[in-house]
Amino acid sequence: MFGDLRRFDTGSPWGVDWFREWLDEIFPEPGATDIRAVPRGTYPMINIGRTDDAVRVYVFAAGLTAGDLELSLQDNVLTVRGERNAAADESEGDERRPYFRRERANGGFARSIALPEGLDADRAEARWHHGVFEITLPKREELKPRRIEIQAA
Template identity: 75%
Template sequence: MFGDLRRFDTGPSRGVDWFRQLMDEMFPESGAADIRSVPRGSYPMINIGRTDDAVRVYVFAAGLAAEALDVSIQDNVLTVRGERPQARSEIEGGEAAYFRRERGSGEFVRTVALPDGLDADRAEARCRNGVVEIHLPKREELKPRRIDIQAA
């Protein structure tokens, strides 16, 4: 009946292992890369912000030329595709022996849902210093309008 309850009389040698297992069960790994709660392996990183007139998307693709990226919007879904070449590091006489490689390479696809009411036909994109800024204006009928109050 109480088979899955934990015993609290573990010895000191098993205490750390028991505590680690208990914490892993209470807080399973979410797959987040860091405090930003982005799933592991998400590339490129993306920031999305909005104003009264537009939504701006910032795609952080350091080391890639604008021509290496394919950005498209369909049904309020932004898709960023591209390929990161494998980094090569040469040492005199041969290739470097890596002890750790954290930079991923290969093809990638990143999709993000965008809010409704954007005019994708008027979208503009600019790339500077490895950051692609995509400007998506809102449709005119959805922009906030100021209403003048008439004196009675």
């Protein structure tokens, strides 16, 4: 009944991608103008938080293992690199796939995030649990908040 369903040709200026971008300009998503907003399709998504002792970075990369991701820190810039390969059912068969829509992109990716000053990169730790990578970057001792005792006169 439907025959061969394929994606629309996005190469022309009147393709679906052009129309979606035009609509996004007219009707932005709520929060898209927020200073913390990232462009659509940014991968992997990242949360960054801090405590008195450390800065914690959470990298959400479902389907990847600890060996699939490379982390580096230089001049307070954390770089996350890796590659997402096609799932087993996507890599087999001919060019015509039984998909009506595919939103999961494959291939290499890299993101760089500026971090605050005063982190001790030598004591950085990274953990992986079910596709969430937690990177802990301790603050240098001299930058941690200290309590000052008040003495009575």
